Amino acid sequence: MHNLRVFVIDNSIMFQNTLLQELTKRLPAGSLVERAGQPAEALSKLAVFKPTIIVLNFALSSLMVKQEKFLPLLIKTFPAAPVVTYGILESGQRAAQFLGAAQYLKKPSTGQPMEPFFEQLVSALLVSQGKADRSNSRPSDIGSGAVVTKEIWQASKPAQPPAPPKPVPCPITSSITPPPNAAQIDLIAIGASTGGTEALSSILTQLQPPLPGIVIVQHIPPMFSRLFAERLNTECHLSVKEAVSGDVVLPNHVYIAPGAKHMTISRMGTRYMLECKPGPPVHSVCPSVDVLFDSVADVAGNHAMGIILTGIGKDGAAGLLKMRQLGSPTIGQDAASSVVYGMPKSAFELGAVQQQLPLASIPQAIYKLVR
Numbered sequence: 076m077h078n079l080r081v082f083v084i085d086n087s088i089m090f091q092n093t094l095l096q097e098l099t100k101r102l103p104a105g106s107l108v109e110r111a112g113q114p115a116e117a118l119s120k121l122a123v124f125k126p127t128i129i130v131l132n133f134a135l136s137s138l139m140v141k142q143e144k145f146l147p148l149l150i151k152t153f154p155a156a157p158v159v160t161y162g163i164l165e166s167g168q169r170a171a172q173f174l175g176a177a178q179y180l181k182k183p184s185t186g187q188p189m190e191p192f193f194e195q196l197v198s199a200l201l202v203s204q205g206k207a208d209r210s211n212s213r214p215s216d217i218g219s220g221a222v223v224t225k226e227i228w229q230a231s232k233p234a235q236p237p238a239p240p241k242p243v244p245c246p247i248t249s250s251i252t253p254p255p256n257a258a259q260i261d262l263i264a265i266g267a268s269t270g271g272t273e274a275l276s277s278i279l280t281q282l283q284p285p286l287p288g289i290v291i292v293q294h295i296p297p298m299f300s301r302l303f304a305e306r307l308n309t310e311c312h313l314s315v316k317e318a319v320s321g322d323v324v325l326p327n328h329v330y331i332a333p334g335a336k337h338m339t340i341s342r343m344g345t346r347y348m349l350e351c352k353p354g355p356p357v358h359s360v361c362p363s364v365d366v367l368f369d370s371v372a373d374v375a376g377n378h379a380m381g382i383i384l385t386g387i388g389k390d391g392a393a394g395l396l397k398m399r400q401l402g403s404p405t406i407g408q409d410a411a412s413s414v415v416y417g418m419p420k421s422a423f424e425l426g427a428v429q430q431q432l433p434l435a436s437i438p439q440a441i442y443k444l445v446r
Contacts, residue, residue, distance in 0.1 A: 079106040079204055082126035082156070084117045086135060088356055092335075094130070095296060097193040102200070109269070109387060112359050114140045118152070120387050123417055124269075126156045128203055130196070133162035133171055133179065150175045157203040161196065177203045258402065260445040261287045262324065262340070262347060262379040264371045266364025266395075268294040268386025270414025272303060274434055275384070276310065279329060281438035283312035287445055288324035288347065290332075290340065290371070292364045294386065297334035304331040322349040332362040339370035347374065358390040364418070368394025377402030380444055382437065383428070385413035389421035396427035404444050405429045406437060 079102065085091050091110050098108055109124045111117035114135060121129075129149060136146035143151075149158055157177035160167070163184060171179035178199045183192050263286070267274055271293045279289075295303060301317040307329070308315040316322075318330035318338055324347040332338035336351040357363035364383070368391055371379045381398040383391045385408055399405045407428035410416040412435070422428050432440055 079103065079200075080124065080127045081106065081108045081130060081200060082117070082121055082124055082128070083108060083110040083130045084112075084114070084135060085110070085132040086112050087132075088112060088359075090132075092296075093189075097189075098197070099296075101193065101197040110359075114138055114145045116359060117149075121149075121153060123387050123415055126153065128200055129153065129156050129158045130200070131158055131160045131176075133160040133167050133176075136160060136171070136174055136176075144174065146171075146174045146176060159196070159199050159203055161192075258377040260378060260380050260404070262371065262375045263287055263289040263382065263441065263445070264367055264379055264398070265289065265291045265382045265384065266293075266368065266386075266391035266418070267291070267384035268360075268364075268388065268390065268415070268418055270385035273414070274408065276307060277434055278438050278441075279307055279311045279313060279315070282441065284327040286313065286327055286441070288326055289313070289329040290318070290324065290338065290349070290367060291329065292332045292338060292362045292367045292391075294360050294362070294390070295334050300331050300334040304329075307331075318349050318351050320349065320351045323347070324349060332367065335361055337362050337366040339366060340374050341370075342374050358388055360388075360390055364391030365394040368398055372397040372401050372403070375403075379403050380441070381405045381427075382407075382441075383419050383422045384408045384434075385415055386418035387415050388417050391418050392422040392425045392427055395422045396425050399427050399429060406440055407431045408437070409433050 081098065083091060083094050085094065091112065095108060095110065109120055111120050131146065136144065138145045140148055146158065159178045160171045160176040161180040161182045163182050165181060168179040180192065180195055180199060183189055275291065275293060304315050304317040313327050313329050315329040315331065317333050322330060323343065324330065324340065330349060333351055335353060337354045338349060338351045340347045340349055354361060357365055368381055372394065379398060381395045381403050383395050395405050405428055407419040407423050409431050410420065412433045413419055423431055430440065
């Protein structure tokens with residue numbers, strides 16, 4: 076199956092995470108999944124994500140949004156995406172059908188096995204998508220190599236042996252010129268979401284020493300952040316790793332925030348040190364770009380550069396503005412080269428972006444600003 080784009084709406088972050096993990100095991104490789112916790116957030120993301128199917132906790136279906144019940148509003152606004160609902164009551168099926176849902180699934184009560192529910196859910200997704208002919212494989216046979224989001228798919232791709240020759244870094248031809256009184260840049264902070272793994276790979280493989288340390292938040296689940304870092308480390312001139320608390324940020328090194336942990340920096344003498352720990356989601360995500368950018372602004376001031384790349388939502392916009400207000404040069408990916416022009420757009424409209432550039436020009440701009 077190709078182009079399966081599933082949007083999950085559930086007000087429980089814990090169950091959202093569980094759904095993502097289970098869909099990872101069962102959906103066909105290349106499927107995309109996005110999620111939201113509340114109707115207003117969902118409507119905002121859905122307009123950009125353009126799902127082929129929506130999965131909804133039926134408890135949210137009757138909430139009033141824009142003077143309409145949420146489920147009928149979803150169906151009216153996104154008629155091409157059938158809505159599969161689930162809930163804890165047997166009686167929910169009739170109500171869901173009355174409101175226009177394509178299917179309703181009974182969610183097991185606490186203590187009951189969840190495995191049959193997840194298998195039934197994936198079957199419902201595939202049937203509702205119009206792909207009922209799955210005689211050669213059941214959803215549970217697809218295996219853990221399947222992916223949930225584009226980020227997971229890109230992050231989990233193994234490096235292709237034999238390794239290709241290291242790329243030649245791009246020439247320094249960017250039109251960006253630092254002001255005469257610009258501070259020395261000793262830290263680069265980057266944030267990305269949907270489409271970000273490809274964008275980051277495109278940028279990082281074009282860079283080579285000497286460069287300041289680079290800290291990155293990419294919206295990505297646990298385990299896949301490590302796989303993504305390991306893959307990049309085979310492709311880049313710079314050393315790339317998944318960050319852990321206590322890491323000292325070294326020049327020519329790249330640190331990827333671990334999934335489900337916010338990453339911040341502190342100063343240790345003349346160096347920066349990383350802290351990675353769980354915390355409440357910010358803009359419904361953990362790790363959050365805003366958490367990193369806020370920390371970088373507080374600790375590094377105008378000695379850091381901020382870059383915001385493709386992604387849904389507005390995570391990172393406020394933090395990037397704080398960095399710019401303190402004198403940091405800031406870059407935003409442009410609309411034409413973004414997979415989703417959401418996060419860069421929010422930052423640009425807020426006034427946080429000093430220069431908006433195509434993805435291919437960002438490595439050049441980095442060289443120009445730090446050298």
